[in-house]
Amino acid sequence: MKITQQVSPFDDKIVLLHFEGDLNATDCKQTSVLFQEIIDSKRYFIMAIMEQVTFISSPFLGELMGCKLRLVEKGGNLVIVGLNYDQREKLIMMGADHIFKFYPDTHTAYNQFQWDYNDGVQILQLTVPPKMHVVPAMRRLISGIARQKGYSSKDAFRIETIVDEIANNAIEHGDKTQADIDLELRIGKTKVEVLIRNKTSTEKVRNLENAVSQGQQAIQQDSTRGRGLALVKLISNAIDVSFDNNGTFIRITKNRGDG
Amino acid sequence: MDTQIELQISDLPNLPNGKLIKFVGDLDATNVESTLDQVTRLIREGYVNMVADFSNLRYVNSTGLGILLHFSKTSREKGGRFRIANVNDNVYEIIEIIGANTLLDIYESVNDAIASFSQT
Numbered sequence: 001m002k003i004t005q006q007v008s009p010f011d012d013k014i015v016l017l018h019f020e021g022d023l024n025a026t027d028c029k030q031t032s033v034l035f036q037e038i039i040d041s042k043r044y045f046i047m048a049i050m051e052q053v054t055f056i057s058s059p060f061l062g063e064l065m066g067c068k069l070r071l072v073e074k075g076g077n078l079v080i081v082g083l084n085y086d087q088r089e090k091l092i093m094m095g096a097d098h099i100f101k102f103y104p105d106t107h108t109a110y111n112q113f114q115w116d117y118n119d120g121v122q123i124l125q126l127t128v129p130p131k132m133h134v135v136p137a138m139r140r141l142i143s144g145i146a147r148q149k150g151y152s153s154k155d156a157f158r159i160e161t162i163v164d165e166i167a168n169n170a171i172e173h174g175d176k177t178q179a180d181i182d183l184e185l186r187i188g189k190t191k192v193e194v195l196i197r198n199k200t201s202t203e204k205v206r207n208l209e210n211a212v213s214q215g216q217q218a219i220q221q222d223s224t225r226g227r228g229l230a231l232v233k234l235i236s237n238a239i240d241v242s243f244d245n246n247g248t249f250i251r252i253t254k255n256r257g258d259g
Numbered sequence: 260m261d262t263q264i265e266l267q268i269s270d271l272p273n274l275p276n277g278k279l280i281k282f283v284g285d286l287d288a289t290n291v292e293s294t295l296d297q298v299t300r301l302i303r304e305g306y307v308n309m310v311a312d313f314s315n316l317r318y319v320n321s322t323g324l325g326i327l328l329h330f331s332k333t334s335r336e337k338g339g340r341f342r343i344a345n346v347n348d349n350v351y352e353i354i355e356i357i358g359a360n361t362l363l364d365i366y367e368s369v370n371d372a373i374a375s376f377s378q379t
Binding site: 132133135136153154157160161164165168172227228230231234235 | 285287288289318320321322324325348349352353356357
């Protein structure tokens, strides 16, 4: 067995341990000492990179579990990265997949670390033509991402509604000469932000301000239209509208699990 | 391509001037016009007592709700009713937030909605 140690260039809280060769019972002591040194250095996140590993013995797996336990007690974690198919299957048969998370590469593991521990935000940017027919696919994509990220069906439905209403509004009231609409989704563990930018005439901007400020009042009116932004205001946690020479910019924040 | 919505229209033999309309899909800005056309045609033909079955309506937005309110108002003006049944929780929440639950006749089931006609 050979181990090389490196502090992650992306986050100094993470230690990358590159394992090579067979991980036998006789390697446990050396590894245990190394794990303890890492914990003593107050680094509690270990990515065990096992692309070059050819065998993992049961005692060594036990050593990894013990280390993980010590790290979890400190608020950290140990994850396994790049394990080949055969070794992975073997660990799964031993039930290790219930204890460790396996990642195909460090990039994926790092993204998950950001998500789990740094309140990381993942960003999706879309530029779409100002046509109504593109909105359904866009809203369902974003709703699907929210579901995949663990948001409830109810939250995902509300996020879908927000994207739909805000995109329809940008298309319907936008400057007819506008080329594209830019939409950005910033999805984090605790909240989602939807940002949309488009070209809008000054007159429409005033209407937009009114619609946003009215909220519930706007939807009590006996009209079949004009409820979209008021609805967005009611199902989101914050809505900000700003204007500059580049057009109208709306930012909507929806917190997770608050309804 | 518009979002798919299908209106499955069938007779309600025991309800004079009645039609059952099953909404299947999403009701949104891309298909309100076609939905409006189909239901308005029914009202024009004299079918003013309608039961809308929402058991397969996955999604509705504010534009879609707008035309539902329009159907309710128009059928009432013609001496009939537009009643809704089997609304899923997510759709009901949007109806409620927008305040349309006080303006629309909503029932638990199609049978309840049909039965309500004999009580009015």
